[in-house]
Amino acid sequence: MEWFNAPELWLGRTVFQRGLAVLYCVAFLSAALQFRALIGERGMLPVPEYLRRTTPLRTPSLFHWHYSDRFFATVAWTGFAGAAALAAGAGDAVPLAVAMLLWLLLWGLYLSIVNVGQTWYAFGWESLLLETGFLAVFLGNDDVAPPLLVLLLLRWLLFRVEFGAGLIKIRGDACWRELTCLCHHHETQPMPGPLSWFFHRLPRPLHRVEAAANHVVQLGVPFLLFAPQPVATIAAALMIVTQLWLVLSGNFAWLNWLTIVLAAAALDLSSLTGDHPRPDPPLWYAALVLAVTALVLVRSYRPVRNLLSRHQSMNRSYDPFHLVNTYGAFGTVGRVRDEIVVEGTSDPEPGPDTEWRAYAFKGKPGDPRRLPRQFAPYHLRLDWLMWFAALSPGYAREWFGPFVERLLAGDRDTLRLLARNPFPDAPPVHVRARLYRYRFSTWRELRTTGAWWQRRLLREYLPPVRLRG
Structure with a gap:
């Protein structure tokens, strides 16, 4: 099954898994520290009232079975502890099946939170974390070589994130086509960071360079993710650089860091570390990977149709499990x-x-x-x-x-x-x-x-x- 394995991407998988686990930690911590005022029993949008207006089929969640603030806190802190363990390497210290169950647990717990979070959780990066987390379940651990099909699915997800964002910009606000949007964006973005003032005060020609570079990286470079190595690694590295630029210029929750983590999974660093060959994967594991690949490809129909549509949606989930979604950002930029x-x-x-x-x-x-x-x-x-x-x-x-x-x-x-x-x-x-x-x-x-x-x-x-x- 040589076609199934990609041992040269062993380090990329490791960086991806540890990075994703850290971001899960951040997400569960954010939920644990903020939920009481937002969606708790006496919160602004209480979960119990919301559950009376929905069903488990529409919003799959553990909280349909039981809700209390104490139980929500238990779910959030359990997720945080599990994510911290995976970030520390627990996934490679246990058998393959156990590691997969750990990743599945994190996905299920966070899905339960997002599906009752209402307006407070209506952000594209929530679906992105869930879709990424679902694919991570099938990425394996140190017992098996990285499965090429799952790594390609992660690149397909990264493609949709970047290309979707690029399309919605070029189709949307005229300032993106005129290369002037970044003359305003650093000042009008939702939550500026400590360097946003300095980015805003860059000379106007540099803002035009920023916008042009954004178009190249989001509309052209994503196609190179599916090219042979080292081209795919170069494409992923370019995306990482541009995402770090966004990290420095503003506060976008974990959107930029999760995009960086996705790009890391495409990096071929075998020239630095060598290959890490492993025995052929168990038959049940290979069957699961093939089934998930087929599922994602079938579920990709509506996101692809959205990408090709003149009326492209910016961020949208097509099923209550957030398995295959569509993404985009800042199709319109405020001037004030x-x-x-x-x-x-x-x-x-x-x-x-x-x-x-x-x-x-x-x-x-x-x-x-x-x-x-x-x-x-x-x-x-x-x-x-x-x-x-x-x-x-x-x-x-x-x-x-x-x-x-x-x-x-x-x-x-x-x-x-x-x-x-x-x-x-x-x-x-x-x-x-x-x-x-x-x-x-x-x-x-x-x-x-x-x-x-x-x-x-x-x-x-x-x-x-x-x-x-």
Whole structure:
């Protein structure tokens, strides 16, 4: 079965598996530390209420069998522990079947979380982690050589991630075709990082080079993943470099790191380490790999049709198990940045002289003098949804009211999602929200004021409200 094995990609598989396990750790940690305020029993979008509106066939999840905050925490922390063990090499220390069950456990636990996560988990990188995690189940461990078919399926996934993103850009906003989108993107992206200000201030010709390079890597290079080595390795390396550029320029949860991990699986590093030949795989394992390959190819029909469509969807899953999905990013780039500033007061009757104190978020811009922080690959779900809420109140219809209500009640779990609570002794009597237009400061403004952002008030987003009674 020489055709079945790819021993020269042994190190690439190892890097992929350890990297994926680390990202699973991050995902489960994000779930464990944030779920109570977001989807817990007393959260903004409670899981028990959601489960009453859906079925196990539509949203397969352990929580259809039982839900409590304690059980959710057990699921999340079990996933974290299992992922940490795999990141430490446990998958290579156990028999092949046991290693596969460990990877399957992580996939099943995270699927259970995503399928009840509602708006808070409606991001493309959730489906990407699940699809990648499903394929990882069949990648084997040190008992067998890397199976070529699964490695090709991982390249097919990476192709869809990159090529889908490239197509939606070139079909979407005209600024991508004019090579000007990156004159705005670093400033208007959902959650800037500590270097985003510097990226935004690069000369305009360099922004055009950035955009052109993006088109080359996303629209041309992905086809080279299926070329013979070393061409496939060069293509994967180019993708890794561009993804590291994105890591430096912003916060996109684990999207960029997971793309890097996928690209690592295509790297042929045998010239450095030599081949690692293994005996032929067990017959049951080879049969499973062949079955999964056939399944993915059949399920790829709708994602391929989406890629070829003029009306391409950006991120979409075609089945409740997130097995084969379609991906894309930033088909439209904003030209301006609006931010919601949430404030409270202890004044029982707000007036012109009322002192309003602002809540500080961990990641999203607020205080103009505060340099954006680096959080990725950790995912700040509330901060991301606040960016969408600023684009349109429709994105926040389900959860913004419950969020404000919990600030008025001084809910401990909600306050833990924030960087600073300006009412440490007692919750405010009134809370309001106002919409500001933000832009990065110029070099001169930064030197003069020490502020990374300049802002001006646009309008009231939510008038002062208080709890009834």
